[in-house]
Amino acid sequence: MNGATHGLAAELFHPGLGNEVVLGKIYLEANTLSFRSDDTAFDIPVEQLLVELVEEDGRIYFRDRADAELRIFTEDEAILDVPGFGQHGTLRNYLVRTGSRREVVRRLRVIGYVVAACVLLGWLATLATHFMVRSLVAKVPPEWEQKIGDAQIVELQTEGVLLDDSNRVAKLNVLLAPLLQVVPKGNQFKFHIMDSELPNAMALPGGHIIVTSGLLETANNNELLGVIAHESAHITQNHHAREIIAKAGPIIIFRTFFHSRSGLGNLVGRGSELMLTQGFSQEFETEADELGWGYLVQANLDPRGMIGMFQKFKTEEAKAKSGLKLPQAFQSHPALDKRIARLEAKWKKLRHQSGFLEVPTVDLRKP
DSSP states (O other), X not given: OOTTTTOEEEEEEOGGGOSSXXXXXXXXXXXXXXXXXXXXXXXXXXXXXXXXXXXXXXXXXXXXXXXXXXEEEESOGGGGGOSOBGGGBSHHHHHHHHHXXXXXXXXXHHHHHHHHHHHHHHHHHHHHHHHHHHHHHHHSOHHHHHHHHHHHHHHHHHTTOBOOOHHHHHHHHHHHHHHHTTSTTGGGOEEEEEOOSSOOEEEETTTEEEEEHHHHHHOOHHHHHHHHHHHHHHHHTTHHHHHHHHHTOHHHHHHHHTSOHHHHHXXXXXXXXXXXXXXXXXXXXXXXXXXXXXXXXXXXXXXXXXXHHHHHHHHHHHHHTXXXXXXXXXXXXXXXXXXXXXXXXXXXXXXXXXXXXXXXXXXXXXX
């Protein structure tokens, strides 16, 4: 049948014409698809025409870009091969091109699903790794950590790095007493003074906390409390063991998780050698900031001392780069600006900003 002259049987639906379909015929002209019935006439210019072949019901649908509610459909596929329709030659060519665009969209959607699945699997793998790290850390006997920390303190004492200054250590314990009362097992912590001009501090396994003589000269009492609160969190959250195990990599973590306890001991023992040359990850530093801030608030101590000390660390960074050398673990932590901003935001949200406990007046400077 010649669709251009005699038309092809078709049906039309448009809400403006009621809920019933209208029976009629489709006619193809050079640049227009027309629908005609006894009472209805619609024309769709070729540049506004959308063609869709629905395999489920075997129909070919024609839509108008300018009128989304219009539907014209026929079951006669012969209309797709009527030649001379606009610049496209036949409607079948136009349908193929429309289908190609839809195939591109479909493929892009599939790619999107694959990428989303990869992201999800990566997130699940990270979550599983964190779970295994924490599970392994829980299996590390406290005596192992104590042995590792004690050995490192003895080594630092042998090298003459730590000062024999029991008087200032005793004063430090007096100052820290209100804080250590709220820190889990804080009354078991041991403090040491390192001979260094750089103001800094470091926590070691087994409850050891080292402060530099430069820190005691630079920090006021509230700032020193802020530093110790931060270092205390490294100990209470087992950051040493978590750092060592996490840096071993997923394969070793997986193997150790499903194998012997001796493998865990070897892993922690080997990693302990790097404690004095490597700092904690940014994740653990942030966690120590958060938990240390919480310790200060719980002890009713002014937490702004932590902010003040971080600001002093910033001013000391230039001096540290001028030739004074320390292991990286003792150097200023990275991203100080971000950490200060995060703590200042916590201060603004703090409900009680006054009435803090008055800390003891203790002079920790070198006599």
